[in-house]
Amino acid sequence: MERLPGFRDFYPEPLPQPDLWSAEARQYIFEKWRAAARRYGFREYDGPPLEALELFTTKSGEEIVGQLYNFRDKGQRDVSLRPEMTPTLARMVAAHERSYKKPIKWFALPQLFRYERQQKGRLREHFQFNADIVGEGDPAADAELIALLIDTLRSFGLTAEDFVVRLSSRNAWHDFFSAQHGEGAAEYAFYQIIDKLEREGPESSGPKLAALGLSLEEVQAFIGQAKPTAELRQILENLEARGMREYAKVDYGVIRGLAYYTGVVFEAFDLRGEFRAIAGGGRYDNLVKLISNGKVNLPALGFGMGDVVLLELLKARGRLPKFDPSLDAFCLIEDPALRGASLKVIQELRSAGLTVDYSLTPAKSDKQFKRAQELNAACSLRLDRSPAGELLARVKNLKTREEKSVPMAQAAAQVRAFAAG
């Protein structure tokens, strides 16, 4: 039996095939994400992977349904696997916002789903680091969030040579659109054209713009001058103070596809242009109000960073560590009479927090030793009797070949000393 198309299995390393997904690499990414968010004072939350369909159509309109993993459940509810986290966040904040001091700084690591026509290798799920600040309208919040984005990528060993955050603003585009006498009703259609400009090129975008009464030349000139708005200037100064200015640039070529952004928007890209956006986000000051039917009105902003592009980038730049198995000790059990005592010391080592494995059933010495090496055990451990008949633990450092015989009670300390060394 096969897994469903577009879904991933995550295997322990070393991987049987290079095209499989690594459970350890996933966990490594999750831990870095979590650590970065916590350093910035963000608190973790999560919601259900399944939500009422209405939560997503309220936010993004009925046209989103074509991309959703939605269905009718056995209770005749229209539901959907979550395609993004922001509606859930808005719902959760709106339900209990009075209990949390503003600004609320929250993060989550949800798995997200979409159902698009299957293309080769195209995934229908991914994991995403979501960080959001709710309740602060000042650009200082945008700067704090973008600093977290930059620092998260740096924590993987990526540098200003590897990526840049392109900053833009829906406000700047709104002013441009108004100055060009754009019709209000067509504004979002205009944003959609700008969002596709880089991918689709002038041949496709030019006529679409012309249909709205706008010229490609003026659009390109506006992007080209890249004059920061007051809010963007404040963000750049803030990043400058943090020593992060080199990671950001104003680039109105970014506008973000989703309808609900209201202010600053941004995307992080690899500087060689080999991958899709590493992360993207922006301000959505009206969304909490929308989701809460007007009950709660709080400005908000956030970003999402997916695991798939990030993993590709880390691999391509050689920033992914090795994830081979490792043990503090492998216990060799050669004398069947010592199996019970060996189990005892194995348990003591594990209770001391050490990672220990052994052969569950009797096996030849050389086979056991080979297994210890395959599992990258720092030490081997075997029990022995002193001439006086006392049980001793012979601990061997498998890197340096140094061996020590110690009383059973000191076995854990000796393994720890070798494993740390």
Added chain:
Amino acid sequence: MERLPGFRDFYPEPLPQPDLWSAEARQYIFEKWRAAARRYGFREYDGPPLEALELFTTKSGEEIVGQLYNFRDKGQRDVSLRPEMTPTLARMVAAHERSYKKPIKWFALPQLFRYERQQKGRLREHFQFNADIVGEGDPAADAELIALLIDTLRSFGLTAEDFVVRLSSRNAWHDFFSAQHGEGAAEYAFYQIIDKLEREGPESSGPKLAALGLSLEEVQAFIGQAKPTAELRQILENLEARGMREYAKVDYGVIRGLAYYTGVVFEAFDLRGEFRAIAGGGRYDNLVKLISNGKVNLPALGFGMGDVVLLELLKARGRLPKFDPSLDAFCLIEDPALRGASLKVIQELRSAGLTVDYSLTPAKSDKQFKRAQELNAACSLRLDRSPAGELLARVKNLKTREEKSVPMAQAAAQVRAFAAG
């Protein structure tokens, strides 16, 4: 808008209401689970939350569909949110078993789903710690797995006063059933009656047993004598060697509901009998063969431990730590002229791995200080100029009230010293 019935939101602590779920408690449980599995040499894996419906009906029969969160997807596939992890594990192992040395020791922390008629407070999802050993038929593997189960619960501070693992064996029940001249075809129906014996009582179970030609008295006598099979004796001796004998007892009242168990089965219970089973598992030596259409034949066993009962038990026994927010430092910014320099030092502290927060926008001194206290900051930090005009960091230990002024470059080290103290 509301979340779907039976699903949970996980909020940061402190919780707005005691009946909400804590994201931090969930993460605490996940980390303990992961750490225990790793100490025992188990490696992490994961599969998709959505699988082909057939994967679950192959294993458990069509009658399982009534409990599944299944639907038909947009590609007209019959699919289901996973109700358990074992079929996915069997599928994954069967696909790549040659690449992994036996025994395979793997674990996962999946979210699982079921769709039963909604009862008050009954959940439709939970998280489960799954640990499995594949490729070893000897009871030594059962003992290793049960030791992991015991040690996992101990790692939460639970003791032999709090819980016991009840060990049973499908083999013992099979022998009993055969000796009573039970008809082979009715054997699984018989197991279902035994599985419900404690919950339904003799009035309901007696007639059902009689219909199979068996007497309740003989069943009760068999349970009462609790004579361990050879495999159970070996497991008990193994646990004894580990110093874990007191956590286990033979109890044929346990038989497990699922059809696919083939040998030893077990469940962990709280000793006061206040909760449903904390964990359960057993041997399923035929499942990998079944899932792989006969291609791969490996003995296997595993257990699952859910987050909901465990959390209830830890709360009831006072074993759950406090999860209030905490920071290494909160930076107080009083002089607007020092905001830039403050952002710089905040960034340096975060880059040094410290957890730091501050007021994003100007706020009154006392409000900032109050926020530092609410967030349980170990230190406050504020910048200052020396008489010579040099910038200094004034770091205050908020517990001891000790304060030190240090050069900017030493701010991180000073915060670390206070926060560790």
